[in-house]
Amino acid sequence: MNSVLEDSIFFGLTLSFLSYFLGDFLQKKFKSQIFNPLLISIVISISVLTIFNIDYDSYYNGAKYISYLLTPATVALAIPLYEQLNTLKKNYKAIIAGILSGVLTSLSFVLVMALIFNFSHAEYVTFLPKSISTAIGMDVSSELGGYVSVTVAIIVITGIIGNVAGSGILKIFRITSPIAKGIALGTSSHAMGTAKAMELGEVEGAISSLSIVVAGIITVIGASIFAGFM
Amino acid sequence: MKYIKQFSIILFISFIGEMAHHFIKLPIPASIYGIVIMFLCLLTKIVKLESVKETGDFLVKIMPMTFIPAAVGLLNVWDIIKVSLLEYILVTILSTILVMVVSGHISQLIIRHTDKKISIKNNKIHVKEARSHE
Incomplete structure (x- = not known):
């Protein structure tokens, strides 16, 4: 199976697109x-690769072309951000305080958990950049001596949680202000949370985009300080 | 052609972001430089909103799809993660929820506080106006 698929560009692309489309179809049909x-697509793709014993590399050979669009898509987040400039100016205090408290919570919680579960230093720093965008998180993790591939996995799982459960969590904990929703999603679960925020509304999406940038930069500084605590 | 032009602008800014990442030795990826550059370009009107709008909206809409390959890559680290799976999952889930709740509530509190102040201010003005009418 692998020898045929190894050279295929369209296998990985088709699997990713079809499974995402199926997920979108199911969501519209069952409104749940x-x-x-995203989750459906990941589950289906992983299942197909496991069941048919196909190498990740054979899949990635085609699927990588979708990942290439992540940078332009992130750049494009500046557009809704610009459109919400007035909201931004009016609420800058709440926005900065929200993001800063979120980053500090993330770093401190990881420290406490690392102490409770008796993590090694490498495991601890692997978790520190868990809430920020993958590209920054990888750099932070490798800089501090963490397991980069595990950091990526944790960041992705964090993103999936934010994307799938985000709106439910916001509802349960009564976060109703659109600005606060955007901050919560972007600060806790980076671009994947922001994708959900975009669905919730323009303000949510714009503020969430801003949170990715600000939380990412604060975490770069914060993680290097926190790395010294354990 | 309109979309080609819009996409070219977005790609070009992504490219500048890459160059910035290459030459500035900070752990900041191309995409973060890119979003800041695009925002500044829009702010200074170097790039007009209508020259990037539709293609930008499209890219933002398909953004979740761009995460699929990385997420499927979980397969590759499964053997490393499964040793301490329960702890890892617990820390990840709890911290995600906690960060969401703390950052959301703190900003919500401040927003409500400012809105209250503004409405009190407006009320005072109303009262003054009402008195002056008397």
């Missing part, structure tokens, strides 16, 4: 958050 297109 459990049928999150």
Whole structure:
């Protein structure tokens, strides 16, 4: 199976697109958050690769072309951000305080958990950049001596949680202000949370985009300080 | 052609972001430089909103799809993670929820506080106006 698929560009692309489309179809049909297109796509793709014993590399050979769009898509987040400039100016205090408290919570919680579970230093710093965007998180983790591939996995799982459960969590904990929703999603679960924020509304999406940038930069500084605590 | 032009602008800014990442030795990826550069370009009107709007909206809409390959890559680290799976998952889930709740509530509190102040201010003005009418 692998020898045929190894050279195929369209196998990985088709699998990713079809499974995402199926997830979107199911979500529209059943109107339930459990049928999150991203989650469905991940589950189906992993299942197909495992069941048919196909190498990740054979899949990635084609699927990588989708990942290439992540940078332009992130750049494009500046557009809704610019459109919400007035909201931004009016609420800058709440926005900065929210993001800063979120980053500090993330770093301190990881420290406490690392102490409770008796993590090694390498495991601890692997978790520190868990809430920020993958590209920054990888650099922070490798800089501090963490397991980079595990950091990526944790960041992705964090993003999936934010994307799938985000709107439910916001509802349960009564976070109703659109600005606060955006900060919560962007600060806790980076671009994947922001994708959900975009669905919730323009203000949510714009503020969430801003949170990725600000939380990412604060975490770079914060993680290097926190790395010295354990 | 309109979309080609819009996409070219977005790609070009992504490219500048890459160059910035290459030459500035900070752990900041191309995409973060890119979003800041695009925002500044829009702010200074170097790039007009209508020259990037539709293609930008499209890219933002398909953004979740761009995470699929990385997420499927969980397969590759499964053997490393499964040793302490329960602890890892617990820390990840709890911290995600906690960060969401703390950052959301703190900003919500401040927003409500400022809105209250503004409405009190407006009320005072109303009262003054009402008195002056008397």
